[in-house]
Amino acid sequence: xxxxxxxxxxxxxxxxxxxxxxxxxxxxxxxxxxVPANAExxxxxxxxxxxxxxxxxxxxxxxxxxxxxxxxxxxxxxxxDVMHSFNIPDWVVFEDAVPGHVNHAWFAxxxxxxxxxxxxxxxxxxxxxxxxxxxxxxxxxx
Amino acid sequence: xxxxxxxxxxxxxxxFSTHHTDVGYLxxxxxxxxxxxxxxxxxxxxxxxxxxxEGVLISDSATFNRIFTVHxxxxxxxxxxxxxxxxxxxxxxxMVRYKDMAYPKLNAIAFWMNPVGGALLWLGFADTTWVSxxxxxxxxxxxPAADMFIFGMKILGISSILSxxxxxxxxxxxxxxxxxxxxxxxxxxxxxxxxxxxxxxMPTYAAALIMxxxxxxxxxxxxxxxxxxxxxxxxHLFWFTFHPEVYIFLLPSxxxxxxxxxxxxxxxxxxxxxxxxxxxxxxxxxxxxxxxHMYSTGMDFTTKVVFMIxxxxxxxxxxxxxxxxxxxxxGGRIRFAAPMKFAxxxxxxxxxxxxxxxxxxxxxxxxxxxxxxxxxxxMHLFLVGTIGFGFxxxxxxxFPYITGRxxxxxxxxxxxxxxxxxxxxxxxxxxxxxxxxxPRRVYDYPPEFTSWTQLNxxxxxxxxxxxxxFAVFLASLIYYAAKGKxxxxxxxxxxxxxxxxxxxxxxxxxxxxxx
Numbered sequence: 001x002x003x004x005x006x007x008x009x010x011x012x013x014x015x016x017x018x019x020x021x022x023x024x025x026x027x028x029x030x031x032x033x034x035v036p037a038n039a040e041x042x043x044x045x046x047x048x049x050x051x052x053x054x055x056x057x058x059x060x061x062x063x064x065x066x067x068x069x070x071x072x073x074x075x076x077x078x079x080x081d082v083m084h085s086f087n088i089p090d091w092v093v094f095e096d097a098v099p100g101h102v103n104h105a106w107f108a109x110x111x112x113x114x115x116x117x118x119x120x121x122x123x124x125x126x127x128x129x130x131x132x133x134x135x136x137x138x139x140x141x142x
Numbered sequence: 143x144x145x146x147x148x149x150x151x152x153x154x155x156x157x158f159s160t161h162h163t164d165v166g167y168l169x170x171x172x173x174x175x176x177x178x179x180x181x182x183x184x185x186x187x188x189x190x191x192x193x194x195x196e197g198v199l200i201s202d203s204a205t206f207n208r209i210f211t212v213h214x215x216x217x218x219x220x221x222x223x224x225x226x227x228x229x230x231x232x233x234x235x236x237m238v239r240y241k242d243m244a245y246p247k248l249n250a251i252a253f254w255m256n257p258v259g260g261a262l263l264w265l266g267f268a269d270t271t272w273v274s275x276x277x278x279x280x281x282x283x284x285x286p287a288a289d290m291f292i293f294g295m296k297i298l299g300i301s302s303i304l305s306x307x308x309x310x311x312x313x314x315x316x317x318x319x320x321x322x323x324x325x326x327x328x329x330x331x332x333x334x335x336x337x338x339x340x341x342x343x344m345p346t347y348a349a350a351l352i353m354x355x356x357x358x359x360x361x362x363x364x365x366x367x368x369x370x371x372x373x374x375x376x377x378h379l380f381w382f383t384f385h386p387e388v389y390i391f392l393l394p395s396x397x398x399x400x401x402x403x404x405x406x407x408x409x410x411x412x413x414x415x416x417x418x419x420x421x422x423x424x425x426x427x428x429x430x431x432x433x434x435h436m437y438s439t440g441m442d443f444t445t446k447v448v449f450m451i452x453x454x455x456x457x458x459x460x461x462x463x464x465x466x467x468x469x470x471x472x473g474g475r476i477r478f479a480a481p482m483k484f485a486x487x488x489x490x491x492x493x494x495x496x497x498x499x500x501x502x503x504x505x506x507x508x509x510x511x512x513x514x515x516x517x518x519x520x521m522h523l524f525l526v527g528t529i530g531f532g533f534x535x536x537x538x539x540x541f542p543y544i545t546g547r548x549x550x551x552x553x554x555x556x557x558x559x560x561x562x563x564x565x566x567x568x569x570x571x572x573x574x575x576x577x578x579x580x581p582r583r584v585y586d587y588p589p590e591f592t593s594w595t596q597l598n599x600x601x602x603x604x605x606x607x608x609x610x611x612f613a614v615f616l617a618s619l620i621y622y623a624a625k626g627k628x629x630x631x632x633x634x635x636x637x638x639x640x641x642x643x644x645x646x647x648x649x650x651x652x653x654x655x656x657x
Binding site: 006007010011014015017018021022024025026028029030032033048081082083085087089090092094095096098099100101102103104116118119120121122123124125126127128129131 | 203204207269271275276277278281282367368371372373374413416438439440443446447450451454455457458461462465469500503504505506507509510512513514578579581582583584585586587588
């Protein structure tokens with residue numbers, strides 16, 4: 001009955017592991033949320049059931065987003081109807097689009113290619129098909 | 143028609159009874175019925191996702207959305223809660239040495255709300271998802287379905303508050319004066335903890351449901367952003383109730399393992415005190431972590447850190463339970479009868495699910511896993527792997543007590559192997575699907591992502607194995623309740639010593655039952 005040394009040691013090990021997880025995620029998350037000052041703003045709007053984008057220079061795109069390799073971008077995420085979640089899995093861009101709120105996420109792609117964009121929060125009938133694509137282009141190509 | 147076969151009684155006598163074992167029996171049977179109904183929906187979902195493409199099994203996404211919504215609601219509120227309450231009704235009065243629950247009529251009323259709430263959820267068949275996030279559930283969710291969902295949940299919420307009040311009063315006021323609270327068996331402690339948690343947590347959601355209803359009727363705009371409301375407020379109210387609710391689902395199962403493991407190890411429990419301490423800790427810390435469901439809603443950094451610490455703080459207490467189980471088994475003469483197999487399998491999967499939970503709560507990793515199949519795998523590993531295994535263990539354990547007959551150990555082994563195999567195959571695979579980026583609650587996925595197709599097929603085959611294991615379970619429950627060998631009612635597993643519940647406690651018409 002009661003506690004003994006083995007149990008205290010076990011609990012201490014668990015707490016030590018948790019402290020490591022906590023401190024490490026604090027450090028990583030702090031770094032991840034640090035938006036570079038020169039990041040270009042892209043407005044992202046989710047609505048049933050597609051994404052639309054507006055670049056800083058006023059260019060508008062629907063479903064397909066073109067960005068340049070090596071630049072930093074910060075997304076301003078809006079929703080026009082229900083909750084959505086803007087997600088580029090390959091670049092770990094993930095933030096909810098909440099009507100009445102503006103949320104932010106940023107990334108700086110460093111490889112050229114085409115990547116899927118999707119919605120990760122249930123938003124109704126065609127939630128499964130609320131997909132788009134991200135095209136990362138070489139900077140000197142244009 | 144007779145239900146309890148050793149002592150035949152007409153079915154209406156059980157239905158209109160207020161005796162705790164009869165109400166417990168009704169709860170358990172209702173819970174198991176809904177388990178199989180929800181299980182059929184799960185099989186439909188997994189079979190549909192076997193191949194990419196629309197209309198594989200279900201012709202439109204509206205039906206698919208309704209099916210996974212009702213599957214979730216059924217398994218959580220019509221299976222997990224009623225079965226916990228059912229076993230609690232059977233055992234808590236016996237454990238605190240009282241003749242019945244404190245308020246027998248209230249007990250029966252609380253039970254009879256379950257079929258009503260269940261009927262509303264099933265007849266409505268809403269498509270809001272079980273979380274029913276605003277504003278979808280307010281401005282978009284169609285017609286009577288969502289309103290029936292609101293009323294069904296309302297009734298089930300009231301039912302769980304009433305039964306919680308009953309458990310708290312029974313344990314605090316009706317326990318035998320010679321029995322100090324700290325020596326009350328740990329299963330009763332688990333019911334006590336979850337009842338207190340329900341009383342604190344559930345009213346918040348009850349309020350949120352009423353606000354949602356008036357929002358839907360257009361006479362208020364608490365959560366409707368197009369009339370000045372804030373959907374994030376709904377998320378806070380919802381998760382303030384339903385993160386603690388996770389522990390409300392989980393702890394009775396842990397309590398059941400505390401009931402089974404020392405008996406089948408033929409050894410006293412390692413530490414009653416640390417079990418009580420861990421229950422109370424989980425009961426308190428469970429309220430400090432709801433925000434980890436909302437990291438990505440635009441929460442600021444400091445709030446996220448606070449909720450991450452709150453989430454991680456719950457882990458040592460869960461670890462103490464696992465340690466307690468292992469230390470109890472250590473050096474015991476373990477008899478691996480069906481209840482023990484399921485309990486030990488449940489501990490293994492509890493550990494895996496808990497480790498996955500630590501990863502979820504780490505903020506940067508949450509942004510990879512949140513809203514993907516990782517979360518589906520994670521919470522099913524808890525719900526099937528821990529809660530399901532604990533409940534199945536307890537149902538095998540209670541089987542001789544309820545029916546007076548023995549189940550077949552061989553078929554129970556088949557059930558165990560298939561259920562364990564299927565659980566690991568399905569839900570570990572779903573973790574990987576999540577890391578591949580597949581969102582949850584999708585009707586279809588693009589065929590060009592071949593890894594998604596492969597992993598979905600592995601998960602679906604695992605789900606079929608789980609389904610087959612439960613078909614075995616159902617068949618053997620029915621068959622051996624009628625045809626099983628009569629059990630030795632003092633010691634059905636021949637463990638030696640006095641390890642089982644007194645049969646006299648079951649007689650509803652024999653006046654006071656002693657312990």
